[in-house]
Amino acid sequence: MNSKQPVLCLPSSSHFHFLFYGLVIFLAFNTISASYSGGNETDYHALLKIKSLITKDPYGALTSWNNSLDFCNWAGITCGKRHRRVTSLRLLSQGLEGFLSPHVGNLSFLRVLVLYNNSFQGAIPHEVGRLSRLGLLSLYNNKFNAVIPVNISGCSNLEKLDLSNNELVGSIPKEISFLSKLTFLSLGSNKLTSGIPPFLGNLTLMEKFGVVNNPLGGSIPDTLGYWKNLKLFDAGICNLNGIIPHSIFNLSLLTTISLPYNQLIGSLPRTIGAKLRHLDFFDIHGNQLTGPLPPSISNCSRLGFLDVGENKFSGKVAVDFSKLRDIYSIRLAKNLFGSTGDDDMKFIDSLKNCTRLEKLGLDSCKFQGLLPRSIGNLSKQLSSLHLSANQLHGNIPRSIGNLVGLQVLNLGGNQFTGNIPSTIGNLHKLQVFYLYENQLLGKIPDAIGNLSLLIKLYLSSNMLEGVIPSSLKNCHSLLELGLSNNKLSGEIPTQLLQLSSLSIILDFSHNNLCGSLPIEVGDLNTLSLLDLSYNNLSGNIPSSLGGCASLLGLSLRGNSFQGMIPQSLSSLKGLMVLDISHNNLSGQIPRFFERFSLENLDISFNDFEGEVPILGVFVNASAFSFSGNSKLCGGIVELGLPKCKKLRNVKRKFQVFMIVISTASTLFTIICLVYVWCKRKRKSQLAQSLASKQCRKVSYNQLLKATDGFSEANLIGNGGSGSVYKGILDEDNDKFVAVKVLHLQNQGAQRSFMRECEVWRNIRHRNLLKIITSCSSVDFQGNDFKALVYEFMPNGSLHNWLHSGERTSRLNLLQIINILMDVAFALDYIHNQCVPLIVHGDLKPSNILLDDDMVAHVGDFGLARFFGISYPHSSTGSRGTIGYAAPEYGLGNEMTSSGDVYSFGILLLEVMTGKRPTDNIFNEDLSLHKFASAALQDHVTDVIDVNILNVHQEDETFKQNNEANANKIEECLALTVRIGVSCSLDSPQQRMDMKEVVYELQHVLHMLQNI
Structure with a gap:
């Protein structure tokens, strides 16, 4: 053996094990360090920052976002199994309000970000562009404004981008064309301008493209022909x-x-x-x-x-x-x-x-x-x-x-x-x-x-x-x-x-x-x-x-009617047009015409005589036609009629006076007898169900069957006094009804039921909810059961149209004015026409129901009051809903028709601005009334709900002459808001009455129809 041959020195087994375990500990330490310091901890803090800018969470979607749970188990969060990093953030249709935090850009492993159908506002943070792994971004149906961030091009793996139904402005940025993997792009229902840019043709994988309802202008670029995979073009x-x-x-x-x-x-x-x-x-x-x-x-x-x-x-x-x-x-x-x-x-x-x-x-x-x-x-x-x-x-x-x-x-x-x-x-x-x-x-x-x-x-x-x-x-x-x-x-x-x-x-x-x-x-x-x-x-x-x-127009023109106009026509207080010309009518012109809201009155070619009144429609010579009545006198100077002889007038008044005196004692006696009789009858009538007079009776079992056991699937509304279910009665097996089941365990529910029965017995109008019958019985456990059955309103409540994210369509201005007029007609009827007169007491959007034709019907008379009837003090404890109830009610004042006018004013402003009177922006210094009133001094469109403006621009006539019509639309908006402001003044004496409201809304409607 060559002594100079190198020798391989192997460590002993103990040294080997020491080095191996040391390496494992080192790698584990670095992995844990990276996991908690540079990764999970970053995601954790980013999520908390996102939560901190959400100001409203009505359904408790973020309740689980706290220290008691690992953030990977928080609602709406999905983490990767390997790295335990946030890969998906889904918070859809939760009613969330607030801003999207820039810290969302720290969720660097994020692949899915879905926040659609909430109320996020402000700008889309530029930090979104740091999410290079993001494949799906959906912010549909929020209130994001400002421009689309240009650095969204940093989301290089983005395949689907949905920013529709927001308030985005500006143009479509060129940087979107760098998203080479994009197959779905939806930017509809925003305020984007400057056309569809040709550079979008670079997105050659595009399958679905939507920009509907934007004021883009320009032409469709030929370059979109490069989208060989395109399936949808909207x-x-x-x-x-x-x-x-x-x-x-x-x-x-x-x-x-x-x-x-x-x-x-x-x-x-x-x-x-x-x-x-x-x-x-x-x-x-x-x-x-x-x-x-x-x-x-x-x-x-x-x-x-x-x-x-x-x-x-x-x-x-x-x-x-x-x-x-x-x-x-x-x-x-x-x-x-x-x-x-x-x-x-x-x-x-x-x-x-x-x-x-x-x-x-x-x-x-x-x-x-x-x-x-x-x-x-x-x-x-x-x-x-x-x-x-x-x-x-x-x-x-x-x-x-x-x-x-x-x-x-x-x-x-x-x-x-x-x-x-x-x-x-x-x-x-x-x-x-x-x-x-x-x-x-x-x-x-x-x-x-x-x-x-x-x-x-x-x-x-x-x-x-x-x-x-x-x-x-x-x-x-x-x-x-x-x-x-x-x-x-x-x-x-x-x-x-x-x-x-x-x-x-x-x-x-x-x-x-x-x-x-x-x-x-x-x-x-x-x-x-x-x-x-x-x-x-x-x-x-x-x-x-x-x-x-309920008549608004009546024409008997060109017949052979004779005699005098009956005094009973004084109840037609809503008449706007009355034409009784070319008949054989005689006698004096009734004075009650002065109190009507008549826009046109034609009594010509009859045989009327005596003095022409000088108030109401008679003030406007162009609105009052009287030719062919040679015995008329007086009136305003413009009519050119001869003066009436005073002696004749005095004689007539004396004759009337003597008639009144001669019959006064007889009438007084009759009135007293009737009063005593009515007082005795009133108690028994109040205890009867509405059905006992004009409706068929239904049992608890029938209503149970009609609503499938009062199932949640049929629940269409819930309030303090009761729950409302959709159902089908046996007799009407193809027609839905609405069944309101009273919560009798709640204080005042029994009284509310009796009050509604009493009210519905005395009123009927096309803009009031139609009651079918009632039920006063016991359930299968022997508990008291009371319910009211109404005509079903397929289009739900006005509240749902204003504030429900489920609505894919929105109300346009013409629909809104018609709905407000319907409500005004109903209030005018109960305040001025029905007998006895009534105060509603709880007017709000959830009590306005819409039928198939979007005609509004006022419902829920559980808090109503009859004029001239005193109520025990305890029954006046509930006076409407916070935000809609008149301020004088808070001082203990009795309910009056001016209180309903205040509620109507707040309702109108809510409809026009899209903001509830209890919105977070309102406080002691700012109310919905002040918010709208201030806008009247400047630009009223600044407070108008953007949905109203967007939807109205879909009208073809409006678009054909956009600039000219824009001024007219703004005038209509200002007039409408001014009505709401005038109705919601703090002083009851300064508020409009419902007759004036009807007249002013009709003026707005006339302007709109002529655009």
Whole structure:
């Protein structure tokens, strides 16, 4: 062995073990150190910082965010199994308010950040750009403002970005184009400008792109044609102009194209159907597109929704719809289609294979010729058919009676002749039926009475004759009935006047109706407009007409009514338009007209005499017509009438005085007797259920069954006095009701039940919630049970529309003004018209319910008070809800109508600003009233809820003349806010009354309708 050969020295086994364990301890120490010092601890502190800037947590989503739990177990947090670092932060639909902390950028392992459907505000922190691992960022439906942070490009792994439904401003930053992995980009419903930038074409993996409802402007860039994977393109209501680039129509994977309400021009390519074979949703309505509708659309075999309405398309509809077997909605309305001959409607034949078709809109075009009998071959699923405002002629095919699924049928504004086919009576689901402005002959078929679900029926402006069929009495849901401008004869059917549902319009004008006006007209106590003008009606105006307490318009013009105007008409205090001209009426003009809110009064060509009043409508010479009454005198100077002879006036007053004196003792005796009798009856009436007088009785068992055991699934509302459930009574197995079950264990609940029963017994108005019945019984355990059953309101409460994140649609300004008017009408009725007069006492958004047509109904009279009736001190302890109750109630004052006015003012300001009166920003120095009042001095739009402004800009008329209309809209907003401020003044004496409110809101509505 060579002694110089190197020798390998191995450590002994003890040394080896020492080194091995030392290395393990060293690595473990470094791992633990890194985990708690540089990683987990950073995430922990970042989450606490995020929590610290959240000012409101109504559902306790962050309750678990404390030291008692490992932060990886906190609600909404997911950590990686290996590193125990936060990888996902999901806090969706929790009602959270506040700001997103910049420390979110310290969650460096974050892959998912979802905060949608909350109320985060302020800017999106720039530190989000440090989240390089982030794949999903969803901040949908919050209140983030400012610009989109440019360093969002640091999120290099981002695949889905949803910033829609916020208040973001500025332009789409170029840095977004650096997110090369982005497949989903949604920026809709913000305030972004400067167009859709061409550089977005660099995002070649894009699959879904949405910028709907932004004031972007500009044109659609051709570079978007690089998005070969695009499936959804949604850019409606963006003020876009120019043509739709042909490169878009080459994106063969597209399933959805939605570009409504822009200013796009040009035509659709002839080959559209050959290229877009996957298209299932195509909406381009509300633009200025021209040319024909390409027949190749029939190759889009998956198409389900087609809306090309409100454009300038023209020519013959040559699409073969038989290939579109999945289509469920077709709208070609408001174009220039047709005018090619009598076969304009030939394409209807090809629709027979569209067995899923539910809606067909062909109205307001230029279609000519006959309506083919094949119309009866359309889908049994068809619920809506619009053919109005065309040039169709000939008979209405009897086959139309085959469309048994129809709910809406509009054939108005054509040239149809012949009779109304009796097969119409087969359409048992029909709710809206329009045949106005045609040339129809013959009688109204009795079969029309089979349409028991009818809500609106208009047969006006035809040549129909014969009597009004009494079978219409079967249409128990009828709200509007228009039969004007026909040749109808005979008397007005009394059964029809007893339809309690008629609450909007009854128009029999310009016919040959004869006889007297039946006394049953007084049963129409919720009707808004009654027009009987230009008939042959005679006799006296029945005193029962005073029962129509909700009338806004009344016309008896051009008949042969005689005698004096009955004193009972003084109850029609809501009248705005009254026309009794061209009759044989006599006597003096009633003084009670002075107290009405009349905008127009026409009494001309009668035989009225005496002094013309000088208040109310009589002050405005242009609003009062009186010609053809030679015996009138006095009035304002502008009328030019002779002065009244004083002696005659004195004599008349003396005669009246003597009559009063001579009957005073008799009247006094009668009043005393009636008073004693009423006092004895009152106690027993108060104890009776409302059902004992006018409603059917229901048992506890029936209500239990109707609501599926008062299940939580049917719970639609919960308050201090009771819980409200949705249900179906046995008798109405297809109609929902709302069942309010009183919490009898709560103090005052029994009294609240009795009070509501008493109130509902005395009131009825189209803007008050309709009660069906009540129940006073015991449950299966022997406990007292009391419930009230109301008509179900499908659109829920106003509170939900204002503050519920579940709402995908928002109220526009016109809807808001109509809702406020409905509430004002209801309050005016209970304050000034019903007997006895009533104070509501608890007006707030949750007590305003909305029906199918978004008509508002005031409910919950559990705290109501009758004028002139004293209540025990204990019953006045509860006076409304904090924030809505008038300040004088806090001083112990009795409830009055001015307190309701205050609540209405606060409600109005809440609707307009989107802020509750108890919002955190309000304190001793700032209230909702002061907040709104200060804005009136500067820019009222600064306090208006952004949703109102955004939604209103979707209106096409508004967009066409944006600058001019913007000024008018701002004026309407200012006037509306001023009403709310005037109603919510601290001093009750300085507040408006509800009559003034109604008048001012009508003025605002008139301005809006003329924009």
